[in-house]
Amino acid sequence: MTTTIPDVPLRVLELRAENYKRLTAVQIRPDGNVVLVGGRNAQGKTSVLDAIYAVLKGGAAARETVQPIRDGQDTAVARLDIGGDDGNVVLVATRRWTKDDAGSLTVESSDHARFSSPQKLLDGLLGSISLDPLAFTRMDAKKQLATLVDALGDSLEFDPIQLDAERKGVYDRRTEVGRKVTELESRLRSYPEPDPSVPAEEVSAGDLIAKVDEITRRNRGIDAAIGVAKQARANREHAAAALEAAQQALDAAAENERARIAEARSAGEREDPSPLLDQLGEIDHLNDRVRKQRDRAAVAEELSDRKQEQAQHSLRLQEIDKQKADGIAAAKLPVPGLGFDADGVTLNGIPFSQASTAEQVRVSTALAMAGDPSIRVMRIDGGESLDSSSLQIIEELAAEKSFQVWISRVDESRSVGFTIEDGEVVA
Incomplete structure (x- = not known):
């Protein structure tokens, strides 16, 4: 089909998921650049973030997910309404699973016209590491260097x-x-x-x-x-x-x-x-x-x-x-002082691994945002490990780059963001 995708930053306007991993049925309409998903352990917080990942990255998510369907169920579905800051839906991406397949994807425009190559479409709208920015901090030195060079693209001569x-x-x-x-x-x-x-x-x-x-x-x-x-x-x-x-x-x-x-x-x-x-x-x-x-x-x-x-x-x-x-x-480096040598990525002349946690968070998040993708959605699992300084950095970068960052964190107060209990949104 020939539907044109508007050249504006896109984000998740609504997430719906049923029977995906630990989720029973959830509907979340996020507001703001940072979306916090809290709750106790093993309640479905991570499943919310994984549902976003599964819809957008398909094959890669399938390889990393042994059992996408909630135990005791036969099917599962996850749907994302994707649109701009104005709240208008541009794309609806839906992935369905049965016990007999690894999942099927459909992507429709706002007028319900379907795209013939849905995963190729989504891949073209996503950044290479934007869905998991802190993955950069977990890479070894050689992989970090390769990722940085790939992100810099033609700006590195x-x-x-x-x-x-x-x-x-x-x-x-x-x-x-x-x-x-x-x-x-x-x-x-x-x-x-x-x-x-x-x-x-x-x-x-x-x-x-x-x-x-x-x-x-x-x-x-x-x-x-x-x-x-x-x-x-x-x-x-x-x-x-x-x-x-x-x-x-x-x-x-x-x-x-x-x-x-x-x-x-x-x-x-x-x-x-x-x-x-x-x-x-x-x-x-x-x-x-x-x-x-x-x-x-x-x-x-x-x-x-x-x-x-x-x-x-x-x-x-x-x-x-x-x-x-x-x-x-x-080169168009996303953070001042970022560089590299034969051993890997450096920050202000020292190895990236020796930088502080806040500095690593800033670099990883900024690097993930540097690709300037159309769908500007990130997910960070285990957000309770982020201190207030690191969280503030993410909030500032998300506002500056018009990104939507989903963060799961252990929280029993029900006072932060969306709280998940027994696979459902309770607060």
Whole structure:
């Protein structure tokens, strides 16, 4: 059908229920934004609130209700007249149960025309958690976060789960790089400070040994030449003694002497290999210094790279945190100070679970109202646990947002709201 639902806040104008759970027959026409349902335990207070829930949420209510029909009866019915503040009925929603089914729903307009998809119609007019606002306080941290994000809808310009996952990845990588930076800094401190006198490359011991061998060979040649010259002189002296007998031999020996002396002089001066031998003795120490200085430079370069990488990760974390802060600031949060992090919902920077009862009530109720549904009906079972401050908060929010809040509470005075006894309204 094509009946148009007026774009005004809708509430329950009248509740009628027969044989539903503990109820025998009740008719309630609420007045005001807060509807109190009182009475002793096991008299049907909660059944009144459950009847509203059963009519509006259908399948979800059926799954949570084992026995909707009052004991000893064969059928049950719950009906809601739904309309605006002007008192005009817009919709009539009725759910009936028999022992053979889980309940059937009909929704009619004010002119008695029926809707073909009644549950789909009601679901489109209801908020996701508006029927039980304090359910938010009973959720675990992850479910609270998911509920808050869902309630914020398109006003939240980022995916918090995806952003938190990215942040965790960046944080873990920065932590890993930080450990490497600490390790490199420790290694760097184990090296001596750079010494400009130390050569860039290690010195070859083979080159020094070859030079020593060359000098040794040259000195041996010089020593051999000197020995030959001495022998020539001895021969000359021997020949001189026998000059008369061997003048010719003397001349030859003299000539030989001159030749050998000339040869010895041409061999050059003797060199001292001691400096090279001293240097050879120090070569291992020198090369060790070269290696350490080269290794230190490599560690310093890697440390610089890791510090730069660490700084980049820190910068990305700041960008992620700013993106989240800007997104939260731009989102339509129902309560000032409400936010969230990777662990769950926060209020003024502390975990939601650590907030006071009054603060939790305010946040949960405001969040349930934030969706701005068409049917603005809430139910709170066990209202006796609400102190006066929490109840006042609910009353103020209900008036501000044009919500109708049904609250059941244990009360034997018959002086508060509607009193239920033995499944009927008595006061």
